[in-house]
Amino acid sequence: MSGATMDASGPAQGRWWIGLFLVIAVLVAIRAGIGEGMGRxxxxxxxxxxxxxTNEQGRVxxxxxxxxxxxxxxxxxxxxxxxxxxxxxxxxxxxxxxxxxSWDRTIGLWLAAFFTLAVFSFLAGDNPAYKLTESIVIGVSAGYWMVVAFWETLVPKLLANLAPDMVKAWCMPNLEGGAFNPIALIPLGLGLMLLSQLTPLGRHVGRWPLAFVIGTFAGLKMVSHVESDIIEQVRATMLPMVAFGDDGSFAVWASLRNVLIVVGVLCTLAYFVFSVEHKGAVGRAARVGVWFLMITFGSAFGFTVMGRIALLAARFEFLFIDWLWLIDPKGERGMKVVATLVSCIVDMT
Amino acid sequence: MSRSVALLICLIGGLTMLVSPFLPMATGWANDVTDWFNILAAMAFVLGGGSLLKVQLMRLSARGPGWGYSAVTLLAFVVTLWVGLGKVGVVADPSAPMVPWSGKPDDEGSAFWWIYLYVMTPITSTLFAVLAFYVASAAFRAFRAKNLEATLLLATAFVILLGRTFAGVVLTGWLPDWASGLRLENLAVTIMDVFNTAGNRAIIIGIALGVASTGIRLMLGLDRSYLGGDA
Incomplete structure (x- = not known):
């Protein structure tokens, strides 16, 4: 692929990126020549x-x-x-x-390292390595989820009902039952109508399976949300405002905690009631609700940052432990690398 | 006519799921409908793959800017599909060693597993990891303690970040036992246990009410936006 088709940025920027990747390649080559090498x-x-x-029922x-x-x-x-x-x-x-x-897994490890560095390179700006990686992950993700959908759902739930004997002999020998189920023709028909969206004629036909998916999903979610998110949450908020310990004494902190939770939930819900003007008692309650919301958002932000940093640490662990063999928490390789480096320094001095 | 049938299908699908917890005989219907829903959801992935194929092929044939990347996407898509559907490198399942196709496509050692482990996982997890930089950068630029609400958000984020690491223990470990509740690690627990619980609970209840009302609107045909056009 020519530079013109891959990237519209200027030649100076292209040279900068090539230089950077060359530097990385040289550093990796140096590392590969020290001690036991790396990345295998x-x-x-x-x-x-x-x-x-075979048992008495003939089951193998x-x-x-x-x-x-x-x-x-x-x-x-x-x-x-x-x-x-x-x-x-x-x-x-x-x-x-x-x-x-294992050469195939070793190649995979090096590819994974390249992809990791390519994604990190986006921090310095858009570049061909990042775009290449982005294009690959789009194709792989689409293919991955199609494959999962086929083997996890379409085969056991659709094909196994339409052609059970074939599926049993082909890929699911432990399949229970074994009679053709004509009801399965309904989702097959709806599915084909959904796929017809890819054709210009499928606009109207594709509405029916879409309506089925939306209606079913709405009903399913209504039941689960009302049950677990309204009834259970309200039940969990019905707390004793005056709490006592096991020995019957007044538990100050437990009472305060319960009061704060009940007041917090009510005030935050007051903020979400937009059909009443937020002034007077409702306004004051809504303001307290906003404080609770801000604390919730702050903790959510803190956790999000921590989660991302944990992922970042995991990627560095991959690069430095699995690929470069520079850090060795299990003591399997690192000591030898360190010993080689020390001996090199001693020789030089 | 097409729209009326679609609205009727939406109503029947929704009602079946809605009445199943209340009518024992409807449980079987709900299971069937759930299976159909899962099948259609799987078909939607096929539709997505087909759509990707169509769009990328159009870009490729138009030879517009970046057509090379379209070729890479197409190649990655086709290869993944081929090794996954063909179960390349998959060995038979121990429960049926005589049936070569009985193994799972993502079993260790298969080509599909290789793609997942060495291509998809590193790229997706690094994409999420890179967000750490952007979140930190955006927070540095946007977080200003201008009023009480912003201060609360900022302070809570700091307490959670410090309280969940060793930094929190080091910074406030000197506090005496009678003030141990003010130690950052304990403060973080209190925030999560009380304030975060209250705020999140109200948000969850609010979302559930929204889901319920939207569901009713969809089933009754008051919201027809999913049908497109001038519905």
């Missing part, structure tokens, strides 16, 4: 054998058996192993192949 993923293949038994069940059992089926899976486990296995049996580098 190890796996070990685990094989499990299964043998079938599979259970784990020892490897080599007659008629057993063996399934092999690659499972993650740490660098420390790899090193231990190597010291026990040099050249062993049980724990080995």
């Amino acid at each position: 993923v190890y796996v070990q293949t685990e094989s499990t054998s299964y043998a079938s038994t 069940t599979w259970s784990v058996v020892a490897d080599g059992t007659d008629g057993a089926v063996t399934i092999e899976r690659d499972l993650f192993r740490t660098a420390g486990q790899f090193r231990a296995a190597e010291s026990a049996a040099p050249g062993q192949q049980a724990i080995r580098v």
